[in-house]
Amino acid sequence: MENNNIINEKRCVLCNKPYNYKYAMFGRGCLDNLYGLLEFSKPPRFIWNKESYLCTQIAWKNHKFFLSKNKKYALAQKYIALNYLNRMNYGFLDDIKEGILKDINSISVFSKNMVDTISFSLNDIYKLFNYTQKFDELIKGFQNINWEDIDEKIAENFIKSMSFIFDVSKKVDPISYAVFYSMQYTFWQIVVIGGMLKDKKLSARLLSNSLSLFGKEPEDLIIQDSITDNLLKKSVVFRDTIKELTEKYGSETGMFDLKDYEKDGVLLKFEGGDLLYSLHKATMFVKAIKNEDNTWNLEGEINDTYDFTEFKDLKEYVDNKEEILADVFSTLLNNFGVVSYEYGVIKKYDVKIKFNFSNYKID
Numbered sequence: 001m002e003n004n005n006i007i008n009e010k011r012c013v014l015c016n017k018p019y020n021y022k023y024a025m026f027g028r029g030c031l032d033n034l035y036g037l038l039e040f041s042k043p044p045r046f047i048w049n050k051e052s053y054l055c056t057q058i059a060w061k062n063h064k065f066f067l068s069k070n071k072k073y074a075l076a077q078k079y080i081a082l083n084y085l086n087r088m089n090y091g092f093l094d095d096i097k098e099g100i101l102k103d104i105n106s107i108s109v110f111s112k113n114m115v116d117t118i119s120f121s122l123n124d125i126y127k128l129f130n131y132t133q134k135f136d137e138l139i140k141g142f143q144n145i146n147w148e149d150i151d152e153k154i155a156e157n158f159i160k161s162m163s164f165i166f167d168v169s170k171k172v173d174p175i176s177y178a179v180f181y182s183m184q185y186t187f188w189q190i191v192v193i194g195g196m197l198k199d200k201k202l203s204a205r206l207l208s209n210s211l212s213l214f215g216k217e218p219e220d221l222i223i224q225d226s227i228t229d230n231l232l233k234k235s236v237v238f239r240d241t242i243k244e245l246t247e248k249y250g251s252e253t254g255m256f257d258l259k260d261y262e263k264d265g266v267l268l269k270f271e272g273g274d275l276l277y278s279l280h281k282a283t284m285f286v287k288a289i290k291n292e293d294n295t296w297n298l299e300g301e302i303n304d305t306y307d308f309t310e311f312k313d314l315k316e317y318v319d320n321k322e323e324i325l326a327d328v329f330s331t332l333l334n335n336f337g338v339v340s341y342e343y344g345v346i347k348k349y350d351v352k353i354k355f356n357f358s359n360y361k362i363d
C-alpha cells in the first residue's frame, strides 16, 4: 500500500521535481521560466492562476477558443514540447515536430478524442533539451582545440566528456533516438573529421563516407588519387611488402601476378598515421613488371571493409609513441564507434584503393 503522502505528491511535468503549489502541471519556478521560453509577457498581478492563464494564452496563440480545461492543458504541453524541439534545431526531428503540430491542429472545441500521433513526456523532452545544451557547450569548447599539438590527457578528457551522447539506452524512444543520433552525427563530423582527422585526408574521407544520413546506405568507395599514392609510397609496410614480393616471386622472371601465388592476396597492417586510421585489415593484390633500369611498374589494389568497430584492433600493434591520437582512437573512439554503429550513424562499406606506379624503385 502506498501512503497518502506519495499519492498526493505532485511532480512538475517539466523538471519532475516535487512541488506543493496549487498548479496542476508545473512548479512555480518552471512556470515562470516558461513565460520566458515561450516569449509571453508576464501575467498581470491580479491573475490568480498563472498556470491556467498561460494555457489560455497558448490556446489563443493557436487560434483555439472555448477549449475545455483538459484540452487546453494538453495543448499547452504539446506546444511547449514543440518549442523545445524547435530550439534543438536538428533536421532529424522534423517528422516528430510535424507529428506534434498535426496533433496540435487536431485539437478543437469539437474534437472528441485527443489525438496523440506522437506520444511523449514533457520531462523527457526537457531532459533532451538539457543534453543538447550541454553538447553545444562542449562543441564550442572543442573549437579552441589544436589537435596537432594537443596533450594526450587533454584530448582524452575532452573525448570522455562527450561520452554521454553515446548512450545505447536512448535508442529505444523515437524522440531521444533522433536527438542522440543527431548529436553523434555532429560529433563525428565536427570533432573527428573536422578536428582530429583534419590533416588525415584519407581517414577523414573514409569516415565521411561511412556517416550516412538516416535511412541511406553508404556507397562502396574506389579511391585512386595522388594523396593516397604518396601515402603508400612513403609507407614502410607497403615498401617492405613490395620488396619482399618482388624478391620472392619476381627475381627470376622479372614479372609476376600475385594472384597466381596467393589467391587471397597479402595482408597489410599499416604502421601509423593516415593509413592506419583508414585501413585495418587490408588485403593487397599486385601485378609487377621489372624495367631494364631495375625499377618496377606496379599495378594493384588494396581492399578493406570499412568498419569502425575494427579500431579496437589498433592497440595490438600500435607502439608508435608520436601518434598521440592512436591511443584515443584505439580505446575511447572505438567504443563510441560501436554505439554509433548500433544507432546506424556509422555504417559499414567496402573500400578499394587502386594504384598504378611506373618506375617504382625498390630500396
Ligand SMILES: [Zn+2]
Pocket: 012, 013, 014, 015, 016, 017, 026, 027, 029, 030, 031
Ligand atoms: Zn519544474
